[in-house]
Amino acid sequence: MKPDQHNVCLSFDFDSISLWMALGQSSPTPISRGEFGAVAAARILKLLKKHDVVGTWFIPGVTLQTYPDICAEINTQGHEIAHHGYTHISPVTMSKVEELDALKRGNDAIRKITGNYARGYRSPAWDLSQHSIGLLIREGFLYDSSMMAHDHQPYFARQGDLLTEDRIQFGETSTLVEIPISWSLDDFPHFEYFRGNGLMNAGLVLDNWLGDFEFMQTDTEWGVLTYTFHPFVIGRGHRMLMLERLILKLKANGANFITAEEAASVFRSRHANGQAC
Numbered sequence: 001m002k003p004d005q006h007n008v009c010l011s012f013d014f015d016s017i018s019l020w021m022a023l024g025q026s027s028p029t030p031i032s033r034g035e036f037g038a039v040a041a042a043r044i045l046k047l048l049k050k051h052d053v054v055g056t057w058f059i060p061g062v063t064l065q066t067y068p069d070i071c072a073e074i075n076t077q078g079h080e081i082a083h084h085g086y087t088h089i090s091p092v093t094m095s096k097v098e099e100l101d102a103l104k105r106g107n108d109a110i111r112k113i114t115g116n117y118a119r120g121y122r123s124p125a126w127d128l129s130q131h132s133i134g135l136l137i138r139e140g141f142l143y144d145s146s147m148m149a150h151d152h153q154p155y156f157a158r159q160g161d162l163l164t165e166d167r168i169q170f171g172e173t174s175t176l177v178e179i180p181i182s183w184s185l186d187d188f189p190h191f192e193y194f195r196g197n198g199l200m201n202a203g204l205v206l207d208n209w210l211g212d213f214e215f216m217q218t219d220t221e222w223g224v225l226t227y228t229f230h231p232f233v234i235g236r237g238h239r240m241l242m243l244e245r246l247i248l249k250l251k252a253n254g255a256n257f258i259t260a261e262e263a264a265s266v267f268r269s270r271h272a273n274g275q276a277c
Contacts, residue, residue: 005256006217009179009226009263010048010055010247011145013122014041014071015088016232018062022088022124033232037063040235041070045077047240051247056260058084058122058145061102061109068113075114080259082120083107083141090125091132099131103139119261122146126181133159133174143177143264145226150180152216152223154267177264179226185209186228191239202242210249217253222270224263 017034025031048055057074059081064071075081085091086106091099107117121136123146136144144157157178160171183189190200209227216223227246234243250257258266 006213006220006222006254007224007258007263007266008213008250008255009224009258009260010053010229011122011181011226011260012041012044012055012057012229012231012234013084014057014059014063014074014231015084015124016060016063017066018060018088019230021062036235037230037232038067038070040231041067041074043235043240044229044231044243045073047244047247048079049077051244051251053247053257054078054080054259055257056080056082056120058082058120059110060084060088060124061086061106062088064106064109064113071113080120080261081110081114081118082122082145082260083110083118084122085124088124090127091123091129092125092127094129096129096131096135099129100135100139103135107139119143120145120179120264122181130159133157133176137174137176141176142268143179143260145179145181145260147178148180148182149178151182151185151212152180152220152225154179154224154263156271177267179224179260179263181226181228185212185226187233187239188228188230191236192230192233202239206242206246209246210253213250213253213255222275224258224267226260226263 016037017031057079083106086102110118119142121141121144126146155178156173157176158171159174162169190205193199213225216225
């Protein structure tokens with residue numbers, strides 16, 4: 001790993017069937033829609049191996065237990081497996097006790113595959129409860145990747161913000177590293193048919209995604225740009241071709257591919273050494 005470069009994290013939310021279950025869709029067609037994620041995961045692993053690129057896979061406990069062989073192969077190939085809930089239900093809808101239980105059950109499922117608990121967490125639906133940051137710290141997580149206060153600079157997550165009609169009073173900065181994400185760098189809103197949206201031209205989206213990396217190169221000496229993919233979305237033929245072009249062009253432009261855990265560790269080290277981003 002070269003810590004002083006412009007870094008890229010390819011992240012994959014391997015929701016599979018759990019996403020549609022969380023939306024209350026349990027009939028055969030949405031189940032099969034999620035099931036395609038298992039087919040696509042094998043394609044993605046083959047592509048990443050071809051180009052010697054590692055990524056971070058955020059996997060719900062339900063997926064880990066439904067597809068243990070595929071998840072074991074993800075781990076075997078050297079990719080990070082991180083926490084994505086037990087089910088794909090947002091913690092905002094849970095009590096503190098329920099959220100903690102989901103964290104523990106999801107971590108137990110990850111340990112069965114990797115031998116270790118996850119270092120990172122990404123909330124289902126990219127939303128956190130008022131308890132989430134504290135619970136993640138309590139459970140020993142290094143980082144979260146669910147928030148959007150920057151596009152290519154990690155930061156330390158806050159907890160205890162107070163929002164009123166008149167002002168926003170920011171809470172205390174925690175020790176939890178935030179690896180920020182963005183809907184614009186997520187494949188789902190661009191490509192997946194959902195409530196009338198999606199199905200965009202892959203080539204045009206590729207231009208946007210490359211542009212964000214080029215901007216990071218001109219904007220800062222060090223940064224981490226995180227792309228979010230869902231296997232059942234990005235795994236379609238023409239999008240797989242686009243994903244390969246993205247990897248090749250990023251490599252040609254000097255991108256350094258790292259996992260989210262590596263990014264969080266480097267950021268924490270840089271912060272401790274007083275290095276500005």
